[in-house]
Amino acid sequence: MADYKEKINSVLEYIDNQLEAGLAVTELSVLACLSKFHFHRIFVAHVGMSAGKYIRLMRFKKVSYQLVFRPRLSITDIAFSAGFESTASLSREFKSSFGSSPTQFRKSPDWSKWQELFDLQYAPVVKSLNLQQINLMRHKFNNADVKIVHFKAVRVAVKEHRGDPATVMQSVATFIKWRMREGLSPKVSATYNILYDDPDCVEPADFCMDICVQTDKAVAENADGIVVKHIPCGKCAVFRHLGCDQLLGQSFESLYSQWLPQSGEILRDYPCFLHRVNFYPDVPENQSIIDIYLPLQ
Known part of the structure; x- marks a missing residue:
């Protein structure tokens, strides 16, 4: 079988x-x-x-x-x-x-x-x-693939998504249109997501995440709701997730239940965040690369 x-x-x-x-x-x-x-x-x-x-x-x-x-x-x-x-x-x-x-x-x-x-x-x-x-990811996850790094602070322009995860794509579409108008191509400006909540653990109306692009440019007041924030510097665990977004939860589960207890590390009071190295549909979903960061003390 x-x-x-x-x-x-x-x-x-x-x-x-x-x-x-x-x-x-x-x-x-x-x-x-x-x-x-x-x-x-x-x-x-x-x-x-x-x-x-x-x-x-x-x-x-x-x-x-x-x-x-x-x-x-x-x-x-x-x-x-x-x-x-x-x-x-x-x-x-x-x-x-x-x-x-x-x-x-x-x-x-x-x-x-x-x-x-x-x-x-x-x-x-x-x-x-x-x-x-x-099931394949459970077999493939290896603690040795998790690295400890010092993340350098990043200034980001942010579209705040607040509400049902099912409507995230609408926020992403707004963000991409603004980003294109500002000339912030993914090839030169890194893309991040700040994850304040686990969508499986909060009511849909309470779900929060930030859709971000790294930039040093001034962000003028705008109708799209784009604001400036900073992802702070600090010690982080980073794991490279390969594959679709729907399986991110399994990578998080492995990090929290398998790697963290064995590592002896202590989590910092800052949410997890993602660095999207490449994107579907530019690459097939099975070739998507997402770096998951766990902030540590």
Whole structure:
């Protein structure tokens, strides 16, 4: 059984890395070293949906993020980068699944509705996939991968998100538009998140986090609610998380329950924060890099 899980996980990783390609199911069965007569059933048994439906899910997710967070990309480029044959086929399938055309979604993204529709169709599958990946992460986490560093203070421009985690994307979209207007490209200006709360441990209305970009530029009063703060210097434990945001909780759990008790270190009275080294959808989700910082005394 473990061998089949590894085969399917290799297929999932390949799909995530090759969304722009044709991705024929026959090709995937060869990659998994499985007979085409059995590949479909094994894939469904481990993932909860057919390979074709999973590919569709991943393509829709990539398209949605690119439409909103990469406004300089044309819809034609977005369609081809996600493996759609044309903008017409993308528009038809996107509207059929999510109730709005790509152009409408780009102009006025309703992330709450998007999340609701996405969960309605795919939540059981996403949960199943996350559980599989969590089990892999538990196996991969190693205390030796946690480093102690002295973090240098950083001045940041901040979009404060306050409220339901399901609406974070709306705050991110506002932040990105402001950031682009100010010329603060991720290639030259580091991106941070300050995490005041665990979304699983507070009421949605009480959830707080900051979306930040490092800058020494003056921040004028603005309608987007961008303010200036500082991430203070000090001793920190840092762990490099590889993969999607949905699995960050598992990295935090391993840090707090496994590394911290064995380290003898004492936590400082400052929230955890993240340095986002690269970003989905610029890279596949399995190649996302996020450095997690735990402030220490």
